[in-house]
Amino acid sequence: MTAEKEAEVNELGALKDHNHDDEVKETEANSGSGSALHLTYGLNDKPSWYLTLLMGFQHFVIMSSGCAFGVIILFDAACVQDEVDKSNLIASSFFVMGITTFVQCTLGTRLPIAQGPSIVFYPVAIGIMAGDSLECPDLQVKDNATLHHNGTLAFSQPGEKIWHRRVGQVAGTIAAGSIVQLLIGSTGVMSHLLRFVSPLVVAPTIFLIGFSVMGAVLNLCAPQFYISIVCCILIIVFTYVLDRVKIPIPYFSIRNRKPLVTRFAAFSTLPILLSMAIMYALCHLLTVTNVLPSSPEAWGYGARTDIKSSAVLNAGWFRVPHPLQFGSLSVNGPGVVAVGCAILVSIMESIGDYVTCAKFCGSPRPVGFPMNRGIAAEGFGCFLSGLFGLPVGPTSYSNNIAAISMTKVASRRVMHATSAIMVIFGLFPKLSALFVCVPDPIIGGVLLATIGIICGVAAGSLSSVRMDRPRNAFVFGFSVFLGVVVPLQIKASRHRDATSMSDSAQAIAMGIAQDLLSNEMLVGTGTALLLDSCLPGTRKERGLEAEAEGADSVTPGSCQTEAELRWQVDCYESTAFHRFYSRHLPILHRLPLFPGRLSERRANAVCENRETAI
Structure with missing residues (x-):
């Protein structure tokens, strides 16, 4: 019985400490002046x-x-x-x-x-x-006399x-x-x-x-x-x-x-x-x-x-x-x-x-x-x-x-x-x-x-990628190479294909393919995405492990207490608007464009479950 009471007291103390930390964080956030960063004017401040x-x-x-x-x-x-x-x-x-x-x-x-x-x-x-x-006309403005009073060329x-x-x-x-x-x-x-x-x-x-x-x-x-x-x-x-x-x-x-x-x-x-x-x-x-x-x-x-x-x-x-x-x-x-x-x-x-x-x-x-x-x-x-x-x-x-x-x-x-x-x-x-x-x-x-x-x-952007690995060097270099070479070849052959092919379904399909392949960014991105997804490699080598460090703070199901959620609302939401739809349109809290409603008890349960899973 004594052990159970002691465990309950420790759990209550930990909960108070957790809530105290949230209150401190909330107080610092709501100060508006950004004392930690020595801001002259914070996000919600109004200078003269x-x-x-x-x-x-x-x-x-x-x-x-x-x-x-x-x-x-x-x-x-x-x-x-x-x-x-x-x-x-x-x-x-x-x-x-x-x-x-x-x-x-x-x-x-x-x-x-x-x-x-x-x-x-x-x-x-x-x-x-x-x-x-159509090609651009060869127009030269030699002096102001060639312009009308309305500003258009003759x-x-x-x-x-x-x-x-x-x-x-x-x-x-x-x-x-x-x-x-x-x-x-x-x-x-x-x-x-x-x-x-x-x-x-x-x-x-x-x-x-x-x-x-x-x-x-x-x-x-x-x-x-x-x-x-x-x-x-x-x-x-x-x-x-x-x-x-x-x-x-x-x-x-x-x-x-x-x-x-x-x-x-x-x-x-x-x-x-x-x-x-x-x-x-x-x-x-x-x-x-x-x-x-x-x-x-x-x-x-x-x-x-x-x-x-x-x-x-x-x-x-x-x-x-x-x-x-x-x-x-x-x-x-x-x-x-x-x-x-x-x-x-x-x-x-x-x-x-x-x-x-x-x-x-x-x-x-x-x-x-x-x-x-x-x-x-x-x-x-x-x-x-x-x-x-x-x-x-x-x-x-x-x-x-x-x-x-x-x-x-x-x-x-x-x-x-x-x-x-x-x-x-x-x-x-x-x-x-x-x-x-x-x-x-x-x-x-x-x-x-x-x-x-x-x-x-x-x-x-490659700072988190192991570029000393041949796989990664090949994915980057080959993607850039194709992104440069393929559009150059397509643009060079565009005129020849246009004159040799009739106005048919084949010509239309060829034109669409040429338009897609003549874009450097589309060719390079598609090649990189295909190679990076198909070639074997660990998440750490690909730089995804570093990106995943902040994943919990990005996904909607992240561990947030009520104080942290209130901190977000104060910074990223209009207080009057938030109060209005929280009272009259609570269903908006379920949409991705609005902050969720998260009670402190549920937040602590989410945190406890997440820590247990880890």
């Missing part, structure tokens, strides 16, 4: 309005270049030659990505994550546009028809493929799919994403390659050499009533914009001194700063982007498959961003419903992008997540301000036209550096 605008504009500056260049890189493939059309496309990109950012921060993960064009959609878009039968009607059709086909395909992402997010199946996708599948995919767009990047660098190289070197130096250098900035403190000096890490925070500003000033100097040639046929003419001045002059002051603004949409059947693969890659990238952002914000790991909501929000963004005629889809931006770690500002309100600034830029095409005026070689230099980093991420 002027600080909110200032810090929101800083986030906008960090992601603005990616948001604009995400569309600019596709101009050549889409035959967009009118500078006014370019500014309208960039403005639409800001507008749609601003809405998607607001949805992500409010209804999605509710983390301060900026949304912008994803690089994974570039190979798909370029492949679909390359399959168009001879640009054929080009407009071509780019409307090409962009409409890509946008329609992305809108159709977004249904896959919406279903994955709303059903919560991604946590189960991740168990079968090893880093050996992700790494070739990421590498081929960067490789597949290098042709478009080199076309931008071609007008003056030296300018592109210098711009790329500046970005590298600012990012990795001068990253710890802080510039003193004097200001007058109203509170202290005296001038003070603050230090700003400009090189690490704004390396791309600083490099662009320096190179633009250099190109302008070379233009006014006539060092750069004035003949459009001469090498180096594309680096002049006066050949696109009409973009700002002819762009409208105010324009509201709207659905189907560039014409009707169409769907490319094989392209939907490629878009689906791109979406899976984007989801895996975004999940890593969610976990990293939550860590920087002092929030719990986004388990279950926050992750599902985030994926669904990005699916909504893909559908919105396609509906508005954009040839790209959104994803989370890692640079803005890194900025949270540097600035110690994790307020959701700041990212709401960023989304508002993006929408404002989207409503005023003249502001967006400033990005069009940047010479192509400067844009090419920026993309050389950024896409090079993307290719390097592929190597980082």
Whole structure:
């Protein structure tokens, strides 16, 4: 009898200690300031309005270049030659990505994550546009006299028809493929799919994403390659050499009533914009001194700063982007498959961003419903992008997540301000036209550096894989090799097969097969997935054992106490909304998009059973 009482007392003491730990964790989480991470503003904190605008504009500056260049890189493939059309496309990109950012921060993960064009959609878009039968017209804007007052070219009607059709086909395909992402997010199946996708599948995919767009990047660098190289070197130096250098900035403190000096890490925070500003000033100097040639046929003419001045002059002051603004949409059947693969890659990238952002914000790991909501929000963004005629889809931006770690500002309100600034830029095409005026070689230099980093991420994703094993080396190398060689061969033989085959069922089937096999990412990912699944190898060798360490915190059936669940709700759910549906619509707790209802007694039973099983 005494032994039973002693065991009961020990069990009660352990339960109290467990609950005490949960209360401490809950108190630290609900403090909002993130004391453990020394955050200046926590996730639910609300800075003053002027600080909110200032810090929101800083986030906008960090992601603005990616948001604009995400569309600019596709101009050549889409035959967009009118500078006014370019500014309208960039403005639409800001507008749609601003809405998607607001949805992500409010209804999605509710983390301060900026949304912008994803690089994974570039190979798909370029492949679909390359399959168009009409070629781009050879149009040259020699001076401003060739432009009408409404900003259209006197001879640009054929080009407009071509780019409307090409962009409409890509946008329609992305809108159709977004249904896959919406279903994955709303059903919560991604946590189960991740168990079968090893880093050996992700790494070739990421590498081929960067490789597949290098042709478009080199076309931008071609007008003056030296300018592109210098711009790329500046970005590298600012990012990795001068990253710890802080510039003193004097200001007058109203509170202290005296001038003070603050230090700003400009090189690490704004390396791309600083490099662009320096190179633009250099190109302008070379233009006014006539060092750069004035003949459009001469090498180096594309680096002049006066050949696109009409973009700002002819762009409208105010324009509201709207659905189907560039014409009707169409769907490319094989392209939907490629878009689906791109979406899976984007989801895996975004999940890593969610976990990293939550860590920087002092929030719990986004388990279950926050992750599902985030994926669904990005699916909504893909559908919105396609509906508005954009040839790209959104994803989370890692640079803005890194900025949270540097600035110690994790307020959701700041990212709401960023989304508002993006929408404002989207409503005023003249502001967006400033990005069009940047010479192509400067844009090419920026993309050389950024896409090079993307290719390097592929190597980082293999850190948990035993690459000293011949099996893994073969899977990675052979997948990359086929992802490069097969599309090159298909593209080379496309014209020959098209002229030798009649319009029959065989020709249609061959065309679909060529469209699928001409996509580098689809070939490489499919090869890696097939080899990694079929060739014998342990989970530890494949890198799946390291991924499984956090599996319990990702799956819906994980061990969570009521305090931990309440911590999640405070960070990832609106308190008023949660109180409303908990009282009036309790059935929503059973859906993957909403937090579950878990009593403390049941949570302890789950924990006890799990520990017993282990």
